[in-house]
Amino acid sequence: MIKYTLNGKIIEKGNETTILESASKQGIKIPTLCNNEHLTPFGGCRLCLVDVATTRNPDMKKLMPACTAKIGEGQIIETHSSKVIQARRFILSMLISRSPKASELRVLAKEIGLPEDSEEQTPAEKYLFNDAPSIVDTNCILCGxxxxxxxxxxxxxxxxxxxxxxxxxxxxxxxxxxxxxxxxxxxxxxxxxxxxxxxxxx
Ligand code: SF4
Ligand code: FES
Structure with a gap:
């Protein structure tokens, strides 16, 4: 039996699973772009990052992609901490700067709380989201x-x-x-x- 904590809830599980699968079973939605349950996880887009520490080192939190990271004994997982949201917002801003015409990214931006109003964006987000010159003209986000x-x-x-x-x-x-x-x-x-x-x- 593996015992871990997911968003403050203690869970005991017998079978090996990824953090993404575990969260989904608990009704927790983690944004993904390169994941498909029928294909091998790739960990390419990094949008599914979550904060992971362990009971041995609760202050040593690491950002890990939920789609590839396996559940482990003593993990303390946070799927929507402020660090996680900040990281997702930044990654999505970079994806938008690469593919500004990909409407799916704008939909995701709303979902994860990346503000459209530039007043509410961080300087990096503002640049990537609104001002960065389009270097490549493609909707491809290289999700693989x-x-x-x-x-x-x-x-x-x-x-x-x-x-x-x-x-x-x-x-x-x-x-x-x-x-x-x-x-x-x-x-x-x-x-x-x-x-x-x-x-x-x-
Ligand atoms: S074309 Fe680009 S965005 Fe579409 S599936 Fe392939 S890698 Fe992903
Ligand atoms: S969905 Fe996990 S890295 Fe893309």
């Missing part, structure tokens, strides 16, 4: 859901990440027609920003 869906559902690996930093993007091999693609549409189905769309070619 499409890449994992293609690799894990039809097992075709027709798309993958390419390049690093601001150049990073999702592509077919050598940007050519992907011979292994069977047109199943899994990539488009899981994409949270509708960056991938399916067209029928006749």
């Amino acid at each position: 859901l499409c890449v994992r869906a293609c690799a894990e559902i039809p097992m075709r690996d027709a798309i993958s990440f390419s390049a690093r930093g601001m150049e990073r993007t999702v592509k077919t091999p050598f940007e050519k027609y992907a011979e292994t693609c069977i047109g199943c549409g899994s990539c488009a189905y899981v994409c949270p920003t509708n960056t991938i769309t399916i067209e029928e070619v006749v």
